[in-house]
Amino acid sequence: MCTSQRNEPSRPLRAAGRAVCVGACALLSALAACTMGPDFHEPAASRIGRMERGTPVADLIDAAGGSQRFSADATLPRDWWTTFGSSAIDRVVTDALVANPTLASAQAALRQSEDDVRAGAGVFYPQFDASMSASRQKYSPLRVGSNEPPMLFNLFTLSAQVSYALDIWGGARRSLEALHARSDVQRHALAAAYLTLSANIVNTMIAFAAYGDEIAATREMIALLDEQVSVTRSQVTAGVAAYSAVLTLENERATLEATIPALMQRREQAGNLLAVLSGSLPSQWDAPDLSLRNIALPAQLPRAVSSEVVRQRPDIRQAEAALHVASANIGVATANLFPGVTLTASGGYGNRSMGALLSQNGQAWSVAADVTAPLFHGGTLWFQRRAAIGAYDEARAAYEQVVLAAFEQVADTLRALENDAHALDADARALATSEEALRLLQADYEAGTVGYLSILVADGQRHQARIAWLQGVAQRLQDTVALFAALGGGWYGDEAR
Template sequence: MCTSRPADRRHRRERLHGLVRIALAPLLVMSTSCAVGPDFSRPATPTVDKYVQVDRQSFAAPAGVQTLSPAVSVRDDWWTSFGCTAIDRAVDETLTGNATLEGGQASLRRSDDLLRAGAGVFYPQVDAQAGASRQRYSPLRIGVDAAPSIFNLFTLSATVSYTLDIWGGERRQVEALAAQADAQRYALAATYLTLASNVVNTMIARAAYSDEIVATREMIDLLREQIHITEVQVAAGAGAWSAVLSLQNEMATLEASVPGLEQKRAESEHLLALLAGMFPRDWSAPPLSLQDIALPAVLPQTLPSSLVRRRPDILQAEAVLHVASANIGVATAALFPQITLSASGGLDSTVLHSLGNASGQVWSVAAGVTAPIFHGGALWFQRRAAIDAYAESQAGYRQVVLAAFAQVADALRALEHDAQTVEAQTRAVQSAADALRLIKASYRAGTVGYLQILIADGQYHQARIAWLQATAQRLQDTVALYAALGGGLVPES
């Protein structure tokens, strides 16, 4: 019997290791440099240089001039520009207690955890097993006519496996998970922006309802006084009863409008409680008037090219597009062979205390290749479906961008028209106030009766209610502009 010398065995072992390294070197290079499927590139920014055809820089009205300035950035706490502590407190309550935000934060954490879990594929998978069994073995299974035996078997083993990511399918999968986490992050930012906008708009509407209720009740008191004077004139034979009926009808109409305004104010308060994550009975409504809300004088002016890099919904659509791009690579890699390396080792013994003896040592080293041959076209059409999904995401991204530009254009036009409306309503209020002042002077001179003062006063209150509505609309359209510009929650990337 011939035995090899230790030096010869060592030499053969070194040659074998060298051959293994040479054979695996191309695979290792491919696994770190090759990834099938398209490399994602961000969509090009729009080529338009303005949102509307006629680009105005300022919107003037007697209640205040609003100017667009590129030197002013969109702040993440943009609602503080209204200078109202009640609004600031309501927004803070919502951003800390809203249930939708809590769910969005949990979804973001889940996406981040899935990303970390997916990245585990880049590491070898190591498992350990231990077992104990009692068996009855019959030698007849291997053709030996001998008595069966009963014995105990204790095993302790470990396995290591690693799939070579030659075609980059696993990397594309992790890339898709990272893009999905980005999409969830931008969705959460969009939720923040939407909630803040809803709170500010609701607070403005609530203030307007309160002011309208006060003005309407003052008009009702004036009409009640007019009715009394008219009834006296009718009793004296100086007037017709139809005049009383007409005034009573007008007063009843105004009285009927008050519950509707109070209901709207109550609904706004209930909505604020809901947004803050509270029960309606637990939310305290601070007194608020439109006079307590300042109109932001200088508004941010951003270029259209930067809008797609700061609006959360656009960035979310871009991340969804990235996911679809990475999925093409995943589907493409499934068309090619996959190579898996594995090794296992263990200890077997029929006696527990001798489990570590060399006679019970077992091991294996293996490399496996799995190549798709025929799947009825499933893999091919899965790749086609991934390409179609990418095209669908492209269309969705374009639609989101167009809608965002339309919202900015709507807000800019609204601010222009709001300034015109407020200016006209201010003139109407001023004219009604001047008429009331002249009639009061005539009354003091004895040329007109007191009834004319009440009529002029009612006209003044009607003009003021219309002015309040126009002012509230201007404030809400300012909120719409901040929201359309992205709210400053995401810095331009």
């Protein structure tokens, strides 16, 4: 009697097969979790007691133009320019943040980098492709040794293919990590552009107001000199003064008058710069009517701490992100040294007529696993990894240099604010002294003990002291802007990371 048996492996063999499959899957999972290259860690921020060299800057800086107090609890708001209490400054900065072309360019670069990240993430998904073709061909059987006559036919094909590259060594993951870090570079570059733009506008607005006040004070001095010249001419006519006194006063007047065009030119340049920063043509932008009297000195300033400076400055965050890019690139270059595995599957139909395209006799498919191992590339892959390590070292040094420059800038502005207060105190004393001298001379003039010319001279000295005081006020305001910029402008005040 004949019996038929199924060609089937025994249970032990099936169990062994399952064990092999499970082991293979576990091995692939372990390999897929492997990522070459160093894992990036944020550089540690060194904490120091203070930023400035020598004697620490006092917590309270007091001067005639106002007091400024440094406090560890004070925060720097993102719209820090509002602390100057000027609606004109607020309006110009707001307009510029909307219409400035440099910001628009930085925003476009950020959007591009974010789309690059989304595109790069596609490597973790299977890649599907489909194709369809129609052709007319002439085939000669002589190619295969047959004496049959040539055949002329149509060929229609429909096919699909799927492929998936196993990221065994983490090269794709490191590539995506680098794309994320490049996006961070652009994000911090945008914050730096915001900070630079706002600081430039506030600085320029302060200079614009100071030039206007200096022009007004200089014109008042010229008017006083005109009175002095008139009085002196009367004295010359009366024979109580020499004509050289008139020439001396006219020379002083001409010297003062010559300073006005230069001041007007600087004010015009400041107005043109504000127009461009606001995204407008100079001829299409109206400068605001602004005086230093309309700009308040911020009274509360944040006390700089080293770790906060590192985290809040966009340029430092940008350098850190560039360091992250260089670190991820080491992993990419390292993964390229190892074999790569790609799984592919394809299938389709082919036939001589479109109507019979999907018939079973024209079906074809294939499944494959490709392993590609780099054996010899003339040292290219090895030295590409060495170059990636060198690029990381370069980025690390660049990061450290940016941090040092940031600390230097903060220390400079802290000391500048202290020195500005001392200088402004001296200017205020000189202005007060000149005003008191003028008051006493006016009393003597009313008593008939001095001539009117002495009053005019004293009034001219008072105006000179006032111009010096205006310049001191403007310098203190601009150094306050420099401190806000050195501390990062508050762009990361609401987020620790």
